[in-house]
Amino acid sequence: MADQKASTSIEAVESGLAAQGYIASRQIATAVYLSQQIEKPILVEGPAGVGKTELAKAIAAWRGMKMIRLQCYEGLDEAKALYEWKYAKQLLYTQILKDKLGEVLGGAQTLHAALDQLHDFGDVFFSKEFVEPRPLLQALEQPGGCVLLIDEIDKSDAEFESLLLEILSDFQVTIPELGTVSAITPPTVILTSNSERDLGDALKRRCLHLHIGFPEQRLEERIVESRVPGISQALRRQMVGFIHEIRSLDLKKLPSVSETIDWARVLVLLQASELDSEIVKDTLNVLLKYEADIEAATPQVTTFIAKAARSNVFG
Amino acid sequence: MRENLHRFFRAARGAGVHVSPAESIDAMRAVAQVGLSDRAILRDALLLTLAKSQDEKLALGDCFDLFFSQPEPRQDQPEADNDDTSPDADQSPPSGAPGDAGEGQPSQGLGPLAQMLLSQDRNAIAAAIASASGAASLSDIRYSTQRGIFSSRILDAMGLQRLRDDLDELTATNPALAERLRAALDGLREAVRDTVSQGLALYAREEAENLRNEILRNAPLARIERRQVAEMRALIRQIARRLRERYSKPRKRQRRGHLDVRRTLRRNAAWGGIPFLTAWKRKHRDRPKIVALCDVSGSVAQVSDFFLLLIHSLHEVVDDVRSFAFSSHLIEVSEILESKSPEEAMSEIMSKVGFGSSDYGSSLVDFEKEFMSTLTPRTTVIVLGDARSNNLDPRADILRRISERSKRLVWLNPEGRLAWGFGDSEMPRYATFCSVVRQCATAQQLERAVSDIVATYQ
Numbered sequence: 001m002a003d004q005k006a007s008t009s010i011e012a013v014e015s016g017l018a019a020q021g022y023i024a025s026r027q028i029a030t031a032v033y034l035s036q037q038i039e040k041p042i043l044v045e046g047p048a049g050v051g052k053t054e055l056a057k058a059i060a061a062w063r064g065m066k067m068i069r070l071q072c073y074e075g076l077d078e079a080k081a082l083y084e085w086k087y088a089k090q091l092l093y094t095q096i097l098k099d100k101l102g103e104v105l106g107g108a109q110t111l112h113a114a115l116d117q118l119h120d121f122g123d124v125f126f127s128k129e130f131v132e133p134r135p136l137l138q139a140l141e142q143p144g145g146c147v148l149l150i151d152e153i154d155k156s157d158a159e160f161e162s163l164l165l166e167i168l169s170d171f172q173v174t175i176p177e178l179g180t181v182s183a184i185t186p187p188t189v190i191l192t193s194n195s196e197r198d199l200g201d202a203l204k205r206r207c208l209h210l211h212i213g214f215p216e217q218r219l220e221e222r223i224v225e226s227r228v229p230g231i232s233q234a235l236r237r238q239m240v241g242f243i244h245e246i247r248s249l250d251l252k253k254l255p256s257v258s259e260t261i262d263w264a265r266v267l268v269l270l271q272a273s274e275l276d277s278e279i280v281k282d283t284l285n286v287l288l289k290y291e292a293d294i295e296a297a298t299p300q301v302t303t304f305i306a307k308a309a310r311s312n313v314f315g
Numbered sequence: 316m317r318e319n320l321h322r323f324f325r326a327a328r329g330a331g332v333h334v335s336p337a338e339s340i341d342a343m344r345a346v347a348q349v350g351l352s353d354r355a356i357l358r359d360a361l362l363l364t365l366a367k368s369q370d371e372k373l374a375l376g377d378c379f380d381l382f383f384s385q386p387e388p389r390q391d392q393p394e395a396d397n398d399d400t401s402p403d404a405d406q407s408p409p410s411g412a413p414g415d416a417g418e419g420q421p422s423q424g425l426g427p428l429a430q431m432l433l434s435q436d437r438n439a440i441a442a443a444i445a446s447a448s449g450a451a452s453l454s455d456i457r458y459s460t461q462r463g464i465f466s467s468r469i470l471d472a473m474g475l476q477r478l479r480d481d482l483d484e485l486t487a488t489n490p491a492l493a494e495r496l497r498a499a500l501d502g503l504r505e506a507v508r509d510t511v512s513q514g515l516a517l518y519a520r521e522e523a524e525n526l527r528n529e530i531l532r533n534a535p536l537a538r539i540e541r542r543q544v545a546e547m548r549a550l551i552r553q554i555a556r557r558l559r560e561r562y563s564k565p566r567k568r569q570r571r572g573h574l575d576v577r578r579t580l581r582r583n584a585a586w587g588g589i590p591f592l593t594a595w596k597r598k599h600r601d602r603p604k605i606v607a608l609c610d611v612s613g614s615v616a617q618v619s620d621f622f623l624l625l626i627h628s629l630h631e632v633v634d635d636v637r638s639f640a641f642s643s644h645l646i647e648v649s650e651i652l653e654s655k656s657p658e659e660a661m662s663e664i665m666s667k668v669g670f671g672s673s674d675y676g677s678s679l680v681d682f683e684k685e686f687m688s689t690l691t692p693r694t695t696v697i698v699l700g701d702a703r704s705n706n707l708d709p710r711a712d713i714l715r716r717i718s719e720r721s722k723r724l725v726w727l728n729p730e731g732r733l734a735w736g737f738g739d740s741e742m743p744r745y746a747t748f749c750s751v752v753r754q755c756a757t758a759q760q761l762e763r764a765v766s767d768i769v770a771t772y773q
Binding site: 010030037205211 | 338
């Protein structure tokens with residue numbers, strides 16, 4: 001615990017995350033602070049690419065803890081998420097211990113006595129030794145605590161949500177053969193969702209609900225600044241302004257923060273010093289991922305550049 | 316502060332945010348952590364713990380701003396205030412003279428409320444209003460008709476009676492001061508009225524909305540007022556959501572059918588045919604395919620509008636919907652409904668086929684000629700209309716063929732059963748070929764009808 005920085009206030013969270021290259025808005029910092037204080041998981045919703053997964057990584061890096069990630073998909077079940085018995089090992093051990101078993105049971109006169117003796121150490125094969133911990137169980141077993149990232153929970157089946165409820169509210173799981181395993185140190189749990197389907201109320205009730213939208217212009221500039229240090233301030237302003245204009249269009253997929261960062265990198269690589277319609281049109285495919293979107297945006301490029309430049313003068 | 320938070324939770328419920336006791340405990344704990352000094356942080360903390368979706372966050376944010384826009388009584392002030400409203404009111408005449416001498420001549424011998432008004436101490440007045448509205452339990456207000464009674468309760472709690480006596484006395488002794496006091500009293504009444512209105516906006520929303528929804532659910536769709544259309548659309552969306560939740564999750568257990576003998580034998584060949592492992596047939600379940608024929612002539616148009624809105628918002632439950640609208644002739648409207656907003660879509664449909672006098676016969680002919688092939692044995696055909704064909708040939712034979720080709724034929728009629736068969740209504744002739752005929756005039760009946768249709772596929 002000693003190496004974990006004690007975060008006493010929301011500002012500390014904000015600057016701590018910033019040190020890891022994650023520029024958090026006030027609301028995000030409050031959520032992280034509260035989740036630590038009242039030990040609740042955070043459910044993060046928002047469009048793709050706004051840094052939901054990054055948030056978990058940044059928290060883990062900042063607090064010097066291990067991050068355990070569980071990627072959800074359709075058909076994910078208990079055996080892959082929680083624990084599984086090591087069947088092969090169990091079989092192998094019974095084979096190796098066959099003689100030993102014979103010895104133990106040798107003394108028994110009747111079948112009944114043999115059964116009794118077998119009962120005495122029958123549980124050997126269903127002990128901790130033979131449990132293969134999957135991410136959820138691993139997270140509970142970390143002595144120093146960890147950040148548990150349950151990614152894209154909306155992709156999993158509705159039944160899987162119910163499986164999570166026990167872990168999320170009490171930080172424990174029940175394995176029928178072993179009993180209840182409680183967390184040594186309650187992990188920090190982050191769930192992310194793209195709102196592909198509505199999550200159950202029971203799950204939502206157990207979490208702090210954080211919605212991360214597209215950031216404000218200033219915030220986005222700071223994000224680009226921290227992620228792509230090589231870009232000049234003027235260009236940074238211009239490109240973020242341009243992206244904000246693009247987001248006002250009615251597109252299939254709006255460019256989000258990750259696209260902004262990619263684009264900034266591309267512009268640095270191309271050694272652009274300022275936006276002009278030529279270079280924007282050439283690199284528009286970094287921002288927009290659908291042909292129809294690119295077609296819709298292309299005629300507007302020049303106006304948007306002009307607008308972005310104008311807002312710079314006042315901004 | 317706990318008291319205030321509880322009132323805020325009630326206000327939040329009124330704003331449509333579901334705040335369960337567990338969530339309110341979480342919010343309490345969160346507030347205990349972040350403190351009350353920074354309003355922005357307090358707002359964030361409440362939004363994080365109470366609101367569970369983006370819509371709820373917006374609603375709760377508005378509610379927060381409204382709630383804290385009034386000067387909330389702080390813990391120390393109301394107490395101090397209570398002290399001087401009740402005991403002082405009786406004591407002030409005898410003890411007033413020495414204490415009030417410094418304040419000047421006029422306020423001598425007056426009650427505390429009168430003194431407060433004359434000294435124009437705004438903070439004290441605001442705090443007194445707040446504590447009096449607590450005493451009058453303003454948070455119990457439910458209906459706008461209760462505004463008067465709550466205003467007078469608050470004024471009474473503030474010591475209006477005593478003020479009246481003071482006024483009577485002053486008019487005799489000091490008319491100018493009485494005039495000032497009277498003006499101040501009017502101001503006070505206004506402030507109290509504002510407080511009550513705000514309380515109504517905060518606390519009465521839930522009840523009022525429930526009542527309104529209840530009325531709306533049972534109101535005849537065809538005669539709905541223009542200003543209620545938007546509310547009705549919202550209600551229909553709610554219904555759609557409920558139906559989606561109920562029917563979109565496949566229930567696994569129900570799908571197991573009879574024992575599959577062949578597969579069981581094959582699977583157990585290794586054990587000499589002794590059935591260790593059983594194999595079960597699975598019941599095949601179709602997702603509904605719906606073909607909807609909607610009358611959009613005059614009287615039925617509004618009902619058709621809501622019906623189409625409902626059917627087309629059931630994507631998760633219904634596999635395939637094709638909608639057709641008709642009055643004198645029939646066109647397909649599925650695409651218009653999918654691509655446009657409900658309002659635009661309906662006006663476009665109306666401009667294409669609406670406003671004619673309905674001719675069921677020729678519309679059915681149109682359907683048979685062009686779209687008969689869309690019907691499969693899995694399709695449910697829903698006809699929505701009043702079956703009033705203006706004495707033209709009803710062509711019930713086509714309806715028979717439609718019914719033969721499809722799984723079910725459901726007729727929804729916005730008219731009451733009593734009217735069927737009277738005048739130009741062809742309902743009895745059509746009814747013979749329908750699997751179900753039911754009345755469908757209100758949102759509630761609409762919900763039941765659609766729910767039954769979807770349930771037959773489960």
